[in-house]
Amino acid sequence: MTMNLKRSPKRAPLKQRCQPGPFLTEKGRLEIILKVLSAILSSILIEKKPRFFNRRAQHLAPALAAVLFLAPVAAARFRQPNAEYQARRAKIRAALDDPLVLYGYTGHEDASAVALFFQEPYFYYLTGHDEPGAAVVIIPDAPAKQFQGPHEILYLPPRDLDEEQWEGPKLGPDDPGITQTTGFEAVRSTKQFAGDLQKLAKTFSAFYTVMPPSPEDGYPHFTKSVEALREIVPHENLKDATNALDALRLIKSPGELALMQKAIDLSVDAHFAAMKAIRPGLFEYQIAALMEEVHEWGGCEREAYAPIVGAGFDSTVLHYSPLDHEIKDGDLVLMDVGGEYGGYAADITRTVPANGKFTARQLEIYNIVLGAQQAVIDAIKPGVTMYGGPHNLQQIAEDYINHSAGRDKEGHTLGRYFIHGISHYIGLDVHDPGDRTLPLQPGMVISAEPGIYIPEENIGVRIEDDVLVTPDGHRVLTARLPRSAAEIESIMSKRDTSSGTDAMPAAREGSEP
Numbered sequence: 181m182t183m184n185l186k187r188s189p190k191r192a193p194l195k196q197r198c199q200p201g202p203f204l205t206e207k208g209r210l211e212i213i214l215k216v217l218s219a220i221l222s223s224i225l226i227e228k229k230p231r232f233f234n235r236r237a238q239h240l241a242p243a244l245a246a247v248l249f250l251a252p253v254a255a256a257r258f259r260q261p262n263a264e265y266q267a268r269r270a271k272i273r274a275a276l277d278d279p280l281v282l283y284g285y286t287g288h289e290d291a292s293a294v295a296l297f298f299q300e301p302y303f304y305y306l307t308g309h310d311e312p313g314a315a316v317v318i319i320p321d322a323p324a325k326q327f328q329g330p331h332e333i334l335y336l337p338p339r340d341l342d343e344e345q346w347e348g349p350k351l352g353p354d355d356p357g358i359t360q361t362t363g364f365e366a367v368r369s370t371k372q373f374a375g376d377l378q379k380l381a382k383t384f385s386a387f388y389t390v391m392p393p394s395p396e397d398g399y400p401h402f403t404k405s406v407e408a409l410r411e412i413v414p415h416e417n418l419k420d421a422t423n424a425l426d427a428l429r430l431i432k433s434p435g436e437l438a439l440m441q442k443a444i445d446l447s448v449d450a451h452f453a454a455m456k457a458i459r460p461g462l463f464e465y466q467i468a469a470l471m472e473e474v475h476e477w478g479g480c481e482r483e484a485y486a487p488i489v490g491a492g493f494d495s496t497v498l499h500y501s502p503l504d505h506e507i508k509d510g511d512l513v514l515m516d517v518g519g520e521y522g523g524y525a526a527d528i529t530r531t532v533p534a535n536g537k538f539t540a541r542q543l544e545i546y547n548i549v550l551g552a553q554q555a556v557i558d559a560i561k562p563g564v565t566m567y568g569g570p571h572n573l574q575q576i577a578e579d580y581i582n583h584s585a586g587r588d589k590e591g592h593t594l595g596r597y598f599i600h601g602i603s604h605y606i607g608l609d610v611h612d613p614g615d616r617t618l619p620l621q622p623g624m625v626i627s628a629e630p631g632i633y634i635p636e637e638n639i640g641v642r643i644e645d646d647v648l649v650t651p652d653g654h655r656v657l658t659a660r661l662p663r664s665a666a667e668i669e670s671i672m673s674k675r676d677t678s679s680g681t682d683a684m685p686a687a688r689e690g691s692e693p
């Protein structure tokens with residue numbers, strides 16, 4: 181997904197969906213059995229009329245309480261071990277001199293009642309907790325201000341057994357073994373949160389939190405969090421922990437890289453499937469649907485961003501989203517589509533000819549973009565910058581494009597058609613936060629995505645790969661997906677184009693040619 185330098189990074193809106201579960205653990209199976217049991221119980225008692233349910237369910241509360249407290253609770257899909265989150269909190273305890281207070285999402289950020297809940301990324305990064313309505317307090321190790329009591333407290337809403345009939349079992353502060361389950365030194369009720377903060381304010385005159393960007397796009401979570409904090413501790417000085425948190429998030433751990441590689445592998449599979457399916461007569465949305473199927477079948481919880489599949493003129497629209505046009509013979513089709521796995525994003529773009537063969541002009545533009553991308557990838561190593569400073573990646577791409585032989589119809593060089601950023605960090609967010617003028621360091625994952633968009637020729641080409649910075653240089657995490665025009669034409673030459681435009685494309689297995 182391309183990055184507009186003028187806009188703050190933000191995840192694209194999500195389509196609502198229910199949560200499929202192709203990889204059930206023992207716990208998952210037991211959960212489903214319990215859900216089915218509960219559904220049977222409720223259908224007997226309430227004739228499936230939701231409003232009646234709450235009253236009648238009260239009589240059942242003791243029995244349900246017993247069942248639900250025994251029920252294993254859903255962990256976030258593909259969550260990492262507690263030790264991973266504990267290590268991150270230990271770094272924060274060492275880095276900050278005052279307590280950090282963060283609110284998770286409440287579940288009301290998305291207006292849809294049936295949207296899949298997803299956690300606020302900073303909160304998730306430190307807690308691994310993927311349920312609504314929680315908060316966390318992390319108290320520094322700093323010996324100067326001695327604080328008696330636990331230094332890492334997860335606040336959970338008290339369990340609501342009526343609501344759990346609708347939303348499924350949740351973790352609660354009074355669950356047996358809750359500290360072991362969550363890996364926290366202490367887990368307390370959100371009812372104690374305000375009182376605890378007021379006590380903490382007697383020892384510490386300032387709290388850290390994530391201060392809202394100004395203006396805050398979308399649901400103003402951080403604006404609301406800060407308002408809430410100011411109400412609880414009006415005299416407390418609030419400081420911004422964003423930089424400290426970003427510095428940690430920028431460097432990916434082996435566990436994070438494993439999840440990212442999984443997201444990337446499934447996204448690569450989806451691009452293979454698309455290349456083998458694309459033909460004139462299909463609609464852009466059909467290609468997106470095919471790719472989403474590959475992601476979700478493989479275990480992605482959602483798309484990392486709204487899929488971009490643009491044919492012809494649409495290939496020149498950077499964040500094209502309607503996907504409602506038919507793919508025509510002679511079109512280029514630009515696909516910027518990536519899945520999210522275990523919370524981590526993949527971000528991959530390929531541009532292919534609808535009929536399987538680039539025209540001479542399309543090939544000319546394609547190879548300039550490919551050359552620019554290769555020059556950028558070759559330059560990626562510790563110490564280099566994405567933006568700013570000498571030999572930055574943006575400049576390398578612009579220079580390559582401008583020094584190429586390519587010209588527009590007026591004879592201008594083509595740099596003016598490369599209108600977005602060359603690179604961004606990738607992680608829990610597709611545009612992971614952090615200062616993009618920092619020297620690259622081992623463990624960072626960045627995109628390399630030059631593009632040339634010439635609307636008057638209906639030619640838009642972007643090629644985007646995900647690259648890990650290593651101590652020696654870099655590793656292209658998306659390397660399994662071919663980039664050269666010849667390889668793309670070769671994959672597409674093996675398509676089955678005999679099945680007409682109404683049928684689902686034949687090639688759906690999503691494996692390599």
Ligand SMILES: [Mn+2]
Nearest residue numbers: 181182527627
């Ligand atoms: Mn991108």
